[in-house]
Amino acid sequence: MHFPVSLIDIFETENERKMNIRDAIVASKYGKTVELKRDKLKISHSTVEKLFEHSIQQIVKQVQKLMTDERMADVKAILMVGGYSESSLLQRAIKSAFPGIHEVIPQEASSAVLRGALIFGHNPMALTERVLKYTYGVETTLPFVNRVYPQSKRKKADIGDRCVNIFHKLIKKELSVTPGETQVERYYSTCNKKQNCMPLAIFISEEKNPTYVDGKGCAKIGTMFIKFEEPDDLPGRRVKLTMLLGGSEIIVELEDEKSGNKVINTAEFWG
Template sequence: MATRDLLVGAIDFGTTYSGWAFSLLHDFQVDPAKASVKQWHSGSGTLVTEKAPTCLLIKSDGKTLEAFGYDAENQYRELADNEMHEEYYYFRRFKMALNKKLGEKLDRGMTIEDEMGKSMVAINVFAMTIDYLVGDIMKSVNNKLTSALEKDEVHWVLTVPAIWTDGAKQFMREAAVQAGLVTNKLTIALEPETASIFCRHLSVHTAISGGNTSIAKMPVGCRYMVLDAGGGTIDITVHEVVSENSVKEIQSASGGGWGGMLVDKAFENLLIDLAGPEVYDTFKRTETEDWLDLWRDFEVKKRSVAPDKNARINMKFPISFGRIFERCTKGKLLGAIEASKYADDIQFGEDKIKFSANLFKSLFECSIKKVISHVSTLLRDENVSKIKTILMVGGYSESTMLQHSIRSEFSGINVVIPIGASSTVMRGALVYGHSPISIRERVLKYTYGVGCRLQFKEGVDPEHLKVTTDNGIECKAFNSHVQKGQSVKCNEPQVKKRYTTNKTFQKRMHFKIFATELPNTRYRSECFQIGELRLNLPKPDEQIGRGVFVSMTFSGTEIIVNAVDEKTGMDTNAYINFFG
């Protein structure tokens, strides 16, 4: 059922860039693609964008946010110019700290380091970011409306990568709650899904490329791949059109940390290869203003490079870098370049550096190869092999280097890139907030279940899983609730189980939740414990074997648990803790 909230606010919390948008219910009903989107100004007066750098400048108390986005960049640069920056925390691109594999734990107390190596509790940094973006939205909303609106009157949608673990999603929810959002007014949405939903409302004229293909005009039954390329992660899924305004997932989300940050890492490695880690680290710490300027210039050049350009790429190069090189090595940077494998590809002057087009393009190789390899693997699956369209969204999808590689490698498939690909996730989050039924079915990434004990099978079950209990010789086993690859309908529970108490006056029940990438297994040793299901029992009494009916929904963006006490008919407090 669609939400009845008069206003939906969307926060696209990205690795490299973030933004926000909102839409009123009336406007959505007239035109689902209509949105009020924040326009960010770089500070120089020359650049206006729909997303700002995910940068935070925090005062030395670790509690007060001084600035966000372009303002944080500019103020930190000024502080560095006055040698006052060490009194502050400067965080950027920290979202990747949550990009974990199945089995890798997250903790509420985990810390992350800022650009200069100073640590803060991670959830505080995430909460400050969300708090700033929410506050910024509310200022704009209340400037537009005739009567003031409180943030708990807004339905909030916070986007996350579809490949994230359940623990990472819970981390973001708890950070949002810490920022003051009410949990029942908060939806966690998956980035490639929201982008796909938004593009179902776009005409053919809003595509950069793709001929006459329009995602919105695709008939029922048509399938297409969604390639969401961001600064941190690459998220890929496959959708099938169910109706005019809804789709279902037919291939579970997959991908990895292969986004635009890998290009930045390749450039940093190039500088370290030329000058050594000591020189680069000293430059970053002692000449922070120049370091920031170098990376700003690189970001501009990275966006402008194209596959068909063969001219050298010119960049301003800080004189301080060469001076630090001389001080640390007693040699000249020019001499080191001329003696290196880059002699033919790099021309260096005192404050300028020129890269050959081939060398600069090579910075994209690692990222692009990983994306191409993964898409190729997916296309060998029978559910995916016949698709004729790839929808590219996300900020990195605006790179002509990535676009060219996808088109060249998959020449038989039409590639559609919407205008404003970087903001499709944010705009689609509004559509999803107003109408969550836009997604009808999902495909499970993991097999989920609980630990159990089964009769031990001699000669079959591993000896190390044998355990002696009151019931005899048993095996530490795994009871699967749903299987990897299973297609599940959204908003419907997939599992309903009856659990019973085993002692008198029992106040709560605990069950360990396991997950595995195997489609089927008997053993919990082949699974990862990802969390713990906790049930609080109302009015505990002396009864043993008192039943509780537990419904679990795995088809949402988060796992949802509902429990009803059999004796009283009352709903019980049930939740899964995904943290260690």
């Protein structure tokens, strides 16, 4: 590979031992496998393979993990895209790890992802189905039960003691959804008298059935508020939440059941 002269000058100026780069290479652990001749750096084949060994192993390991899913039972081919897919080292590793599966590597695999993004940008409905990477839910409360919930999550409300930070699941990870068609509806009620608004924080989780929004693998992606122009004297005012999964975003609507007022917002699709 070409080795810029300017890089040689920088090395010999900045290194504390004031060694020239050829002597530094000889003194290193690569002394017998790397050589600098004029402006060319010669690297042995075994050393190059070693540089990519870890990343290739991790890719193979991840694909093997995906293939253990029962939904992958009928998979007959692996489509390899992206610049790394053009590497013969990676191609050989995939073929060796999955001998019964056909590998498909399109021409100009490095630009396939970019071209796909452009097609999707012009026609979002080209994406007909998604498999959710995360579980989506909102933060809510439940009646507090001793010995079931920790005391640290106990909070007084007009309807009684509540357990806070509950992750109320809207839709579970690994579920196949159709953008523009998959819709979720839930109802939530106020807990206090004269409550003038209801905040609903939307969370994602890496777990299928998370318990609390502050648990491991959870992250908040946004908070919505719906205001009540005329607060009720008693708790229990209902709000309807509707979540529509779009092509690249989530559309969330809150509707005050009493007044009919609505609030609509969008969030980035995380999976």
